[in-house]
Structures are given as structure tokens and as C-alpha cells.
Amino acid sequence: MNFQPLAGIRVVELGRSLGLAYAGKFLIDTGASVTSIRTLSEEVYSHDASLYVDVRKERFRWTTDIGPSLIEELLPSTDILVTDLSDSELTSLDLAWCQIRDQFPNLVLAVVSPLGRAGIRGTYHSGELAMQAMSGLMHLVGDPNREPLSIPYNLASFQVGLHAAAAATAAVRRRSKTGAGNRVEVIGVEVLASYALSYANVFTYYGIKNSRNGRRSPGSGGRYPYAIFPCKDGYVSLIARSARDWEGFVKMMGNPQWAKDPRYQDLYGMAVTYPEEVDKLVEPWLAEHTRDELLALAQKFQVPIGPVRRIHELESDEQLQYRGFFERVIDEKGNEFVVPGRPWVTDPREPGVLREVENTRPKEASQDLKG
Amino acid sequence: MSPPATGKPIPGRVKSVPELSKSGLGSIDWFEDLIVVEATIGLSAPLTGRVFAELGAEVIKVESEHKLDVNRNRLPRESDPPDFPNRESFSLLHEGNSSKKSVRLNLKSEVGLELFVRLLKHADVFIQNFVPGWLERLGLSIEALMKANPDLIVLSAAGYGQEGPLRTQRSYAPVMTSLAGFDGLVGYSDGNVVGTMALALADLHSAYYGAYLVMAALSGLPEDRRGCHIDLSQIEATTTLVGEAMIEWQRTGTAPGPRGNRGPKGIEWRLIRCQGEDSWVAAALPENTPEGLIEEDQLLQSREALVERLQALGIECIPVLSIEEVRTDLDFAAHGLFQQMPHPLIGSVSTTGIPWHLDDVVPKATGPAPIFGAHTREVITGLLGVSDLDYATYKSLGAFE
CATH class of the missing domain: 3.40.50.10540 (Crotonobetainyl-coa:carnitine coa-transferase; domain 1)
Structure with missing residues (x-):
């Protein structure tokens, strides 16, 4: 058409x-x-x-x-x-x-x-x-x-x-x-x-201070994770908006023992109160995987992961190529x-x-x- | 929700207060002859529909208990009382759905599906962003809908588009800015990626891209105007943001990455700290900026004084406003950038305005996001002409779950 x-x-x-x-x-x-x-x-x-x-x-x-x-x-x-x-x-x-x-x-x-x-x-x-x-x-x-x-x-x-x-x-x-x-x-x-206000209203809703927060959304936007993380060959963005998303991540990581602790099932607490603590548990696993490996796992486990692409990599993206x-x-x-x-x-x-x-x-x- | 503008003066901008532009909030009826039906979730595609609602169209959001909009299903806040209507309160629900009607239809029931198809026969525009394949799983297709209503303009606004190997991959806005190469450009001059996690730009950008395409479809010359299916990919829409960077890479042989605060033509964008907490002025400094023009430590200066001094020298120089300062800015408030509305269940809500001035009128939101299913009877008996008796029958058969 x-x-x-x-x-x-x-x-x-x-x-x-x-x-x-x-x-x-x-x-x-x-x-x-x-x-x-x-x-x-x-x-x-x-x-x-x-x-x-x-x-x-x-x-x-x-x-x-x-x-x-x-x-x-x-x-x-x-x-x-x-x-x-x-x-x-x-x-x-x-x-x-x-x-x-x-x-x-x-x-x-x-x-x-x-x-x-x-x-x-x-x-x-x-x-x-x-x-x-x-x-x-x-x-x-x-x-x-x-x-x-x-x-x-x-x-x-x-x-x-x-x-x-x-x-x-x-x-x-x-x-x-x-x-x-x-x-x-x-x-x-x-x-x-x-644009800025539309999403800033989310932080306000959850009582999270509207301020820049490096690679993490302020207060993780109320649920962990909502950030860009380093991995083996660059960076990936990891987003969870629901318990289902987080369970998918945990499964993708091979169901580590620490994830069974109720402390790491409290999405709001992980997002707002102790995100750095959870980062330390997640990042070593990410460091063992490349962006493409993580994207493939994301498709398998139906979780939202986005490799941070470099400009010279875009032209060879299989989805963008497929659609001409x-x-x-x-x-x-x-x-x-x-x-x-x-x-x-x-x-x-x-x-x-x-x-x-x-x-x-x-x-x-x-x-x-x-x- | 957001506080109303208080009239608090903004450093560096206080002199603008007496001279507001003549634009003001008002009702727009440009699209009052249009009916838009949408089956959407999240922010992006709903916001596309909201643009039409605030330009006068009747926009009907079809919803179901079986497929709740994620923004009706958010984590409750600890401060919410047990009976707080969380389903009606979340900020993004109102950002995406103000000024609409809500019709509750169970598309997994035969009768609900029948009413849905009848609704689409009355529609001028259909907006949808569920995972590709959902219509087919219901026994429908875009082609069948357009056959039933040849003038229907369909906007499919999925994350990756309707076709391709990643078409069913789940996507959120930050995932798209990462995949599109956009986040990889944002960072300090040390080259480390910082990204734009606080912004969710892909959602907003794609929402207005979708609105533009539907408006174009509606606006073509009469002989060319007809129904069509617009298969918009949000990841592609986001990738259009890096066109200049792609050309730079091919011209120089070096893939651009984070470069700190530097303008598009290589001009330094200096961020100067000023009096007050996290208070900054941004200045585009030309190459021939005299030594000493910017003192290294401006902490004792107000933003206002610095902005005035550099603007007088012809330098683009501006205060870096925080979100709270934007919310309390009088110019923005006068232009309806944020609008407060009464809500029947939660007192009041605020939402961001559509930032257009149409004959000096900024579109006014006509109401908050509709209460789940609030307009079901009105639309089914009114627009579709279903009798009260038949409505009761449909209800008993599970059409409105």
C-alpha cells in the first residue's frame, strides 16, 4: 500500500x-x-x-x-x-x-x-x-x-x-x-x-522526587527494574511493570536462590528503597551475557529487554530490515x-x-x- | 496528582509574567463530526486517541475486565485507603484517556464481539495497539473490518509493527529508545551511556506521530480520501530520531556516542551552576566567547542575572527549569499545559494539555479519563440504537464484562 x-x-x-x-x-x-x-x-x-x-x-x-x-x-x-x-x-x-x-x-x-x-x-x-x-x-x-x-x-x-x-x-x-x-x-x-510532565506525573503519583537519577528512572517509576544496566558488550534497558515481568526476569536468570527471599519480591521496595542492593545481585549475571543473547532470552521468556544499540548497528537490525x-x-x-x-x-x-x-x-x- | 500553578515567580523568567500571549484554553470542535473507536492500552496509542477527543471527536475506548488497560491495573500506593479506586486514579490513565468515553465489551464473548463490529461500522477511525494477532484470535482481521466499513481509517500502533520476527516482543518506551540507538547517544563526554530513563520519549513521540498520520489520512484531497490501514511501528518511529546521527556516522566513519553537553553544530552548551538547590543555566557559547565571560563559580549569582547578562550579549542562554518549576510557571499555565478537572470518585485529577494553539485556542480537556465502562449503556443504546430490552439481553449473555 x-x-x-x-x-x-x-x-x-x-x-x-x-x-x-x-x-x-x-x-x-x-x-x-x-x-x-x-x-x-x-x-x-x-x-x-x-x-x-x-x-x-x-x-x-x-x-x-x-x-x-x-x-x-x-x-x-x-x-x-x-x-x-x-x-x-x-x-x-x-x-x-x-x-x-x-x-x-x-x-x-x-x-x-x-x-x-x-x-x-x-x-x-x-x-x-x-x-x-x-x-x-x-x-x-x-x-x-x-x-x-x-x-x-x-x-x-x-x-x-x-x-x-x-x-x-x-x-x-x-x-x-x-x-x-x-x-x-x-x-x-x-x-x-x-512530554516531560506526562511521565513526571507518574513519579509525583507515587511520591517519588522528580529528579535525574542517572541510568535509572526516578524511583524506578515505582517498580524494579526500570534502568539501563551494563552487560558483557554494552548496555541493556530492563523494564518491569508487573509482577509477571519480574517473575519472567527471575526465571530468565535461572531462578537464583536469592530471588526467593520476600525482600526481592517486593517490587515497590526494590524500586524505591533499595534498588542498588538488587542491582548488585542482577549485574553479575548480566555481565556474563551479550546484548543479543539477552534479547534472545527476552523473547523466550517474554520480558521487556532492549539492547542499547549503537548507531552503526541499526541498519542490520533484523526487525527493521524485515520491514524495509x-x-x-x-x-x-x-x-x-x-x-x-x-x-x-x-x-x-x-x-x-x-x-x-x-x-x-x-x-x-x-x-x-x-x- | 500535580499541584496547580501557584504563581510563584521563576528565577530568570519573572519579567515574562505581565506579558502573556493571547492564547487561552477553550473547546475545539474541529473534529466534532468524527467517531473514533479504540482498543488500546498503555500511554502511546491512547494519547493518539485523546488528541482527537480534544479536537472535538467522540472517542470511545473499548475496554474489558478480561483485558484491562495496564494503567487501570497499577500497584496501589501504601497511602491509599482499602476502598480507594485505584482503577481510576493512575496519572497515565488520565494522560492517555482524558475526554473520552469508556465502553465495556467482552470481546471473548460472541455478543460482545458482535457489538464491537457494529461499533466499528459507525466509526471513522479505529486505533489499536494490542499485540499483533489479537484480532485474528477473535476471528476478525483488519481486512474484514475494512470490508465491513470501507471508509474506516485503521491505525495499528504496535511496538514493532504488525509484521516481522519481533512483532510479538513486549515493548515499553525505554526499550524502544534503547533499540533505536537514541539512548546510546545520551551521556557525558566520558562516553558512558546514561540514557533517558525518566522520559519515556518513545511513547509520546509515537503518539503524536500516529495522530499526524491519521490526520493526514483524514485530510487528503477528496478524490483520494478513503479508508486505509496505517501500520505504524513505534520502534521505527523512534529510530527516525537518529537520522542525523546515522548520516554523521557514514560521513565520518565513526559511530557517534555520548558527547556531553554539545550542540548539533559542535557548539559547547555550558551548564553553569547558580544560586539555589540544583539550579542551572544553560548557555550556547560560540567559539569566540571571550575569556572570563563566564565565571567558573556562579554560585553567588542568580539565574536571572546571568540569563539577562548573556542574553544581552546575544547568547542563547536559558534557565534549566525543574519539573516543579515547569508546573508552577505562569506562561505554561496560561497556555493550558496542565489542566485540573474534577473527578467523581477521587476529587480531582490533573493532566497535561495538547500543546497546540488553534486560532489562539489551546484545546481544553473536557473531562478526566472515563470511569471504567461508564458510557456502555449510553453508547450501545444511543449510537447503536439497541433497545433497553435487547441491552438487558446482551448483558445477561456476558457482553459487558
Whole structure:
């Protein structure tokens, strides 16, 4: 099955951030066509990121010569305008919502920002770091006696794009019922804060302090184990949410004598009061097994174990291979790279090509859009 | 449950208080014409359904005594009195299921299954995340359901997808972030993995991925719009988070691992300890940062002063908020990031909001997670038009266990 429900939907992404570019990627992945107009000559995100998110886009650099006319040319045939420009920038381009909603009544406007567009936080210099730091997420990651840890690469920008694509698509569906476009807004820090809070509420529920706890979830989330452990060739995550899970682990370890002690059947006590004591009983056994051995045992005993994979190991994962998950992208020099594909079953597609950024607009493309 | 926002000023942010944005909580009716039926457990797939509920859809969670949602079956707290309704109280139950209806159907009974199929004939969307094969064990299949209702959009959101050697492997969010290579990237610069055990990112990320795909299926141009089956794999959705890292590995020949606090373009992200318990400021310091700009010991400085000083120099610099600070933040509260609702059995519950502003309105949760089976009679006699007499017969035959 080829799942491309947004085929025929035209999107313009206008601005500079990676979150914006991710929104375009998600929309392309479901069939939309995306014209990307970048407002700065300086690249604000890495070429690696661009190769992942900007393939299959028609890309232009904003210049005073072509920018305004390009917008004027594109908007009549655009379904979604997604932008991270500030309100003042949009106003100066005659693109503020109050300026365009009457002229283009079918248009959906999706605006994104790291910290919002109002108040002092809207004036802050902000990006990926600000979104992670202010959301509560970073405070929960890392060792308790060290500084908080950030998530590498661009988790927040990714989520901004995903939520913007979803909210904009909801507005497209709304438009099909009312005939009118809507304005949707996604604020990155709020998305990450909603993520951090959702699970933090679990710790609050069990009276566990919400604080970073190294490789272990705070208070093991109320039941032991809930942590990443070292093993023979790396690390594995072990999670038990029920007595059945823990019994499965114990059986997997060969029913050691210590596990018969009622002290090691009290899931809450092991989780909150003496997890390190239980770690000392479990870790020697784990140290004798590789990640793959543990995954095989996990399948046999039906317990949740996840090997901590390294990036270079992903492509050979048998489950991901089976489903034909990975695909290829090609950079401007013709080099091919394997990247994560679309996480649902759909027909394979040609490798995505990262096109050069154009400074002028091809006439034929312009006429095609006008037509 | 979470305390309400108290208005306590947040260091480093106090000046934002007078200038809140114009967005506020309100009801959204964008999907009021939609009926969503779900057979889901846990957080991820239920949260997908909740997004539709808070955009106006009627979302019906089909549940059974024989297959309880794990979030209705959590370990009681020591402080809970003997008659405390644990089945209705757990935080993740409300995170995933606020604003829905609950219909109790025993799908292992012939009559329960019959009503389930009838319900799906009325549905626009069906969301399910049980272990692949469960429908077949009941004598159903996705294909049969779509044949009965050709316009039905089905989202299957299992951990590993519907096919493949690991399809029946049990999965929790931290297992998925580990398998996806994500946790292996998180740690200090000593290279040891720390991971993200407190976050369960895979659940939340996959929930919104699923919501997006269903919205896309609903939003296609009219001539292309039709029922379909979306086979979403949560492990694959989580793996999409490491696309940039995969490219870096192929470009450099070195598999990336933990690298401490360092930005995507190699910029140092300095964490500076400030006045107060576990109080930090994060700053993205450019390569040409002058010597002495950041004093090694900022313990006598407030976060506010440091943030102001570095922001004035054009440096991305921000306080690292704790969860309690996020909960008491006025801007977040004004935008409905956490919402409190009365609950008929446990007083009140709070839940996290859907973080979207739709024409400046943030979706308001219309109620807590439904009490188990609370809407069974309403839906079966209302939506399905079953008479009271027949309802009693179905009940006597075990349809609603």
C-alpha cells in the first residue's frame, strides 16, 4: 500500500530554523509537495541535518529581488504556509495572518517558534538548547550529582516539526468542512514540557522526587527494574511493570536462590528503597551475557529487554530490515547515505535528492504553479 | 496528582509574567463530526486517541475486565485507603484517556464481539495497539473490518509493527529508545551511556506521530480520501530520531556516542551552576566567547542575572527549569499545559494539555479519563440504537464484562 494521503497538497516553508524544515519533511513523507524558502545565507543547521530533512524539496534562497514575488506567485496555489518568521517580519512582508486570511481564505498558516512569540521569552535568543532547558526535560537527564544533560542532535526541533505538521494537517481537514483556513501555532518548549510532565506525573503519583537519577528512572517509576544496566558488550534497558515481568526476569536468570527471599519480591521496595542492593545481585549475571543473547532470552521468556544499540548497528537490525524501513538520500555531490525511512508500511520510494538552493526561480516551475 | 500553578515567580523568567500571549484554553470542535473507536492500552496509542477527543471527536475506548488497560491495573500506593479506586486514579490513565468515553465489551464473548463490529461500522477511525494477532484470535482481521466499513481509517500502533520476527516482543518506551540507538547517544563526554530513563520519549513521540498520520489520512484531497490501514511501528518511529546521527556516522566513519553537553553544530552548551538547590543555566557559547565571560563559580549569582547578562550579549542562554518549576510557571499555565478537572470518585485529577494553539485556542480537556465502562449503556443504546430490552439481553449473555 502506498500511503500518500497528502498528495496534491502544496506547502511553502518560509524561514530559517530546523524545526520548520522538519515540518516540511513530515508533510513530504505523506505526499505533499514542499517549496522551501530560506531567509538567510548562513546555514543555521548542519549539512547532515539538511540532508535528512530537506531532500525532495524545491529550495530557494530568499533575496530581496525574488522573495516577495515568489511569495506572491506561490500563495494562491498553496494549502499550507509554515513559517518561523517573527510577527514583525511577517507583517513587513504583508504575510501577517490579519493581512492574508481575507486574500487567501483557504490558506492554513502554521507558525512555529522555540519559546513563543509573546512576552520576554519571545524576545530571547533561543533554539534547540532553550527548548530542552526550559521544558523540564533536561533537568531530568543525567547523574544526580552532576550537571543536567542535553539530548544530542535536535530532539526539540524534530518535535516542533512533527507537531506543526500534525496541527496544520488538522486545519486542512477542518478547511474541507468549512471552506476556510485557520492559523495554528506550535511552541517548541511547550511540546517538550508536555512530554516531560506526562511521565513526571507518574513519579509525583507515587511520591517519588522528580529528579535525574542517572541510568535509572526516578524511583524506578515505582517498580524494579526500570534502568539501563551494563552487560558483557554494552548496555541493556530492563523494564518491569508487573509482577509477571519480574517473575519472567527471575526465571530468565535461572531462578537464583536469592530471588526467593520476600525482600526481592517486593517490587515497590526494590524500586524505591533499595534498588542498588538488587542491582548488585542482577549485574553479575548480566555481565556474563551479550546484548543479543539477552534479547534472545527476552523473547523466550517474554520480558521487556532492549539492547542499547549503537548507531552503526541499526541498519542490520533484523526487525527493521524485515520491514524495509531504511531508505537512501543523495547529497549534492552524488554521495548516498542510509537514513531512517517512514515508520509505517508503505511502498518504497526513490532515494531523496538534496537539491542545490536556487537563487532564482525556474520559469517553468513558476508557470506550472500558476497553472 | 500535580499541584496547580501557584504563581510563584521563576528565577530568570519573572519579567515574562505581565506579558502573556493571547492564547487561552477553550473547546475545539474541529473534529466534532468524527467517531473514533479504540482498543488500546498503555500511554502511546491512547494519547493518539485523546488528541482527537480534544479536537472535538467522540472517542470511545473499548475496554474489558478480561483485558484491562495496564494503567487501570497499577500497584496501589501504601497511602491509599482499602476502598480507594485505584482503577481510576493512575496519572497515565488520565494522560492517555482524558475526554473520552469508556465502553465495556467482552470481546471473548460472541455478543460482545458482535457489538464491537457494529461499533466499528459507525466509526471513522479505529486505533489499536494490542499485540499483533489479537484480532485474528477473535476471528476478525483488519481486512474484514475494512470490508465491513470501507471508509474506516485503521491505525495499528504496535511496538514493532504488525509484521516481522519481533512483532510479538513486549515493548515499553525505554526499550524502544534503547533499540533505536537514541539512548546510546545520551551521556557525558566520558562516553558512558546514561540514557533517558525518566522520559519515556518513545511513547509520546509515537503518539503524536500516529495522530499526524491519521490526520493526514483524514485530510487528503477528496478524490483520494478513503479508508486505509496505517501500520505504524513505534520502534521505527523512534529510530527516525537518529537520522542525523546515522548520516554523521557514514560521513565520518565513526559511530557517534555520548558527547556531553554539545550542540548539533559542535557548539559547547555550558551548564553553569547558580544560586539555589540544583539550579542551572544553560548557555550556547560560540567559539569566540571571550575569556572570563563566564565565571567558573556562579554560585553567588542568580539565574536571572546571568540569563539577562548573556542574553544581552546575544547568547542563547536559558534557565534549566525543574519539573516543579515547569508546573508552577505562569506562561505554561496560561497556555493550558496542565489542566485540573474534577473527578467523581477521587476529587480531582490533573493532566497535561495538547500543546497546540488553534486560532489562539489551546484545546481544553473536557473531562478526566472515563470511569471504567461508564458510557456502555449510553453508547450501545444511543449510537447503536439497541433497545433497553435487547441491552438487558446482551448483558445477561456476558457482553459487558
